[in-house]
Amino acid sequence: MPDALPASLSATPGVRPTDATFADLTTLRVGGRPAATVECATPDALASAVRSLDDAGVPLLVVGGGSNLVVGDEVDGLVAVVAVTDEQPTVVGEDATSVIVRASAGTVWDCLVAWSVQHTYGGLECLSGIPGTVGASPVQNIGAYGAEVSGLLQRVQLLDRTSGELAWVTPDTLDLSYRYSNLKFTARGVVTAVEFRLTTDGLSVPLRFGELARRLGVTEGEDHPRRPVAEVREAVLALRAGKGMVLDDADHDTWSAGSFFTNPVVTGEDARDAVTARVADHCGAAAVEGMPCYPAGTDTDGRPQFKFSAAWLIERAGFPKGWKIREDAPAGLSTKHTLALTNRGSASSEDIVELATAVRDGVREVFGVSLVPEPVWIGVTLQD
Numbered sequence: 430m431p432d433a434l435p436a437s438l439s440a441t442p443g444v445r446p447t448d449a450t451f452a453d454l455t456t457l458r459v460g461g462r463p464a465a466t467v468e469c470a471t472p473d474a475l476a477s478a479v480r481s482l483d484d485a486g487v488p489l490l491v492v493g494g495g496s497n498l499v500v501g502d503e504v505d506g507l508v509a510v511v512a513v514t515d516e517q518p519t520v521v522g523e524d525a526t527s528v529i530v531r532a533s534a535g536t537v538w539d540c541l542v543a544w545s546v547q548h549t550y551g552g553l554e555c556l557s558g559i560p561g562t563v564g565a566s567p568v569q570n571i572g573a574y575g576a577e578v579s580g581l582l583q584r585v586q587l588l589d590r591t592s593g594e595l596a597w598v599t600p601d602t603l604d605l606s607y608r609y610s611n612l613k614f615t616a617r618g619v620v621t622a623v624e625f626r627l628t629t630d631g632l633s634v635p636l637r638f639g640e641l642a643r644r645l646g647v648t649e650g651e652d653h654p655r656r657p658v659a660e661v662r663e664a665v666l667a668l669r670a671g672k673g674m675v676l677d678d679a680d681h682d683t684w685s686a687g688s689f690f691t692n693p694v695v696t697g698e699d700a701r702d703a704v705t706a707r708v709a710d711h712c713g714a715a716a717v718e719g720m721p722c723y724p725a726g727t728d729t730d731g732r733p734q735f736k737f738s739a740a741w742l743i744e745r746a747g748f749p750k751g752w753k754i755r756e757d758a759p760a761g762l763s764t765k766h767t768l769a770l771t772n773r774g775s776a777s778s779e780d781i782v783e784l785a786t787a788v789r790d791g792v793r794e795v796f797g798v799s800l801v802p803e804p805v806w807i808g809v810t811l812q813d
């Protein structure tokens with residue numbers, strides 16, 4: 430056992446020390462060497478490892494696929510606890526129209542989706558191709574193509590890091606919202622397994638996302654269109670691949686953390702109109718016609734909220750696909766998708782920070798909108 434790890438871990442079934450840097454463990458491929466790394470192959474192993482480290486006062490970071498993480502080049506003393514598994518998803522309940530499927534935290538997310546589609550279970554197909562693990566899926570309430578995992582969660586098995594208790598909780602305890610849960614940005618709990626309720630009629634969730642619906646030949650006026658799950662998965666994977674949103678070792682456009690900034694939400698009509706006016710000033714009135722801006726519910730005081738497209742604003746603020754701070758910079762925007770900040774092969778975390786800061790500041794200067802990063806930052810922060 431490496432010195433940084435409590436001796437008790439060597440006797441824990443399913444826990445295995447390994448050797449990796451955060452650059453090895455993350456899809457952005459940046460980040461220094463942890464004090465130690467342990468792989469945990471089962472929900473119990475994951476819970477035991479975290480409990481042992483917490484009891485010994487050792488700082489730790491739970492890592493799944495490392496696809497939503499920006500880790501600094503110096504990470505003194507931090508132990509990486511990596512959730513992995515060979516376990517297959519299992520059906521743990523069913524009724525006339527649905528099944529409950531359970532998967533361990535370390536299950537690769539897209540393996541779960543592929544498995545569900547093979548069994549013609551409906552629900553997860555729009556979330557095909559998202560990197561990472563099942564355990565992280567509720568952490569930021571993953572979503573794509575009009576679907577969010579919050580709509581499918583039945584129960585989440587959670588290790589409470591304060592009490593050390595492992596218990597199943599219902600999704601309403603997690604404050605799930607757009608790319609957020611109360612597990613994100615905190616060390617409150619570790620997800621060790623997740624249960625999903627999936628439909629059994631072989632059809633997808635209703636298709637709400639225009640680009641996907643068009644690709645699947647949905648005609649105007651079709652009410653709540655649904656399609657066979659395999660067809661939807663295929664279409665989603667093709668759309669994602671075209672944007673560099675399916676991991677591919679050989680393609681630097683996928684050496685990213687996915688969408689780097691969340692779509693900005695502003696509160697109140699005045700705030701919406703202020704952004705619109707800045708867009709008209711900078712891009713001309715015609716641009717406003719094509720500007721994505723959607724109602725996004727209300728805040729806790731009942732005020733209306735509006736969501737803009739981060740990618741659209743970034744591009745109009747002067748950061749086209751492939752943009753770099755300098756021609757020879759080792760980090761740049763993806764050549765396929767403005768919203769992905771990418772490592773072109775030799776970037777450090779500082780290069781990613783420099784790029785992210787330039788884009789955030791540029792959008793703020795031009796449109797007065799403050800973009801908020803989507804990934805979790807460890808040992809490094811966006812410059813002020």
Ligand SMILES: Cc1cc2nc3c(=O)[nH]c(=O)nc-3n(C[C@H](O)[C@H](O)[C@H](O)COP(=O)(O)OP(=O)(O)OC[C@H]3O[C@@H](n4cnc5c(N)ncnc54)[C@H](O)[C@@H]3O)c2cc1C
Nearest residue numbers: 493494495496497561562564565571572573619620686687
């Ligand atoms: C190319 C690409 C495309 C992407 N597309 C999408 C997309 O379409 N939609 C979307 O929502 N996201 C997308 N992402 C972001 C990312 O894939 C998701 O957020 C994913 O759920 C992260 O999973 P992970 O296992 O890699 O988490 P990690 O990056 O390993 O961890 C992220 C955070 O979750 C915590 N965490 C991880 N596992 C657990 C656990 N078991 N319990 C508690 N905390 C945990 C970590 O400590 C960290 O704080 C994309 C990323 C990439 C690289």
